[in-house]
Amino acid sequence: xxxxxxxxxxxxxxxxxxxxxxxxxxxxxxxxxxxxxxxxxxxxxxxxxxxxxxxxxxxxxxxxxxxxxxxxxxxxxxxxxxxxxxxxxxxxxxxxxxxxxxxxxxxxxxxxxxxxxxxxxxxxxxxxxxxxxxxxxxxxxxxxxxxxxxxxxxxxxxxxxxxxxxxxxxxxxxxxxxxxxxxxxxxxxxxxxxxxxxxxxxxxxxxxxx
Numbered sequence: 001x002x003x004x005x006x007x008x009x010x011x012x013x014x015x016x017x018x019x020x021x022x023x024x025x026x027x028x029x030x031x032x033x034x035x036x037x038x039x040x041x042x043x044x045x046x047x048x049x050x051x052x053x054x055x056x057x058x059x060x061x062x063x064x065x066x067x068x069x070x071x072x073x074x075x076x077x078x079x080x081x082x083x084x085x086x087x088x089x090x091x092x093x094x095x096x097x098x099x100x101x102x103x104x105x106x107x108x109x110x111x112x113x114x115x116x117x118x119x120x121x122x123x124x125x126x127x128x129x130x131x132x133x134x135x136x137x138x139x140x141x142x143x144x145x146x147x148x149x150x151x152x153x154x155x156x157x158x159x160x161x162x163x164x165x166x167x168x169x170x171x172x173x174x175x176x177x178x179x180x181x182x183x184x185x186x187x188x189x190x191x192x193x194x195x196x197x198x199x200x201x202x203x204x205x206x207x208x209x210x
Contacts, residue, residue, distance in 0.1 A: 002027055007040040014041050014083070015098040019105045022139045025114050027075070028136075036076040037112065039105050060085050063104040065111035068184040076110030081105055099136065104133050 004023050008014035019039060027035050042050070044060040052058030054066075062085045064177055069076040081104045088098035117126035 002032070003036045004176055005036075005038040007038065008083070012099060014095060018098065019102050021137060022102055022106055023109050026106055026113075026135055026140060027029065030113060032113075034073060037075070037077050037079065039079045039081060039108070039131055041081050041083040041101070044082065044084045046083065047080065048111075050080055051138055062086060062089060063108045065108040066112070067112045073111055077109070079105060079108035079112065081108065094123060102139060103136055119153070 002024060004020050006016035006019055008016060023037055023039070029032075047060045047064070048058050050064055051061045054064065060082050062082050064080045066078045067075070068078065081099070086100045086104055086179070087097050090097040092208060093100065108127075110132060115128040116130040117129070118121045123129060
């Protein structure tokens, strides 16, 4: 059995469902059917403490990985992602924060699985980095089992909303006109009346043409 824990205390912007699917796909491609991984998103101060304690560098970093299994045993590992650092790196690269958070999570998972890379400029050409980016491409290309469509990310999504005209609880109205939960599950089409109701009641930004 594969068990993946995503922990993000106080950090609601973490795309936990997508990261979970991405790590399941990572393990599947490695032929692994039994593993336990924990991914925890922390701020700069906690990351600096961890970095200093385990690597002697007391400053924030983007990701730390700890493989806890014995050789030949099912993978077991803890991954810590620097949430604040991920936001900075995403801004510098001009990409969505969710993509960078997923990239760092899968990077950490690959370290737990035994992958490594050289330091410096050569790291981006390494087998590990190429695999990492292929997995990110899979996440962005696949839905709902991978990334949510980009249009969904631009729609205002309250934590949970209930429209009286329809006995359905949902999280988003997507650009193609469906109710969709944050885990990517499409739960039904949206009528024009319901979209108007959403605008009126919740102030959602429902995309034009949907």
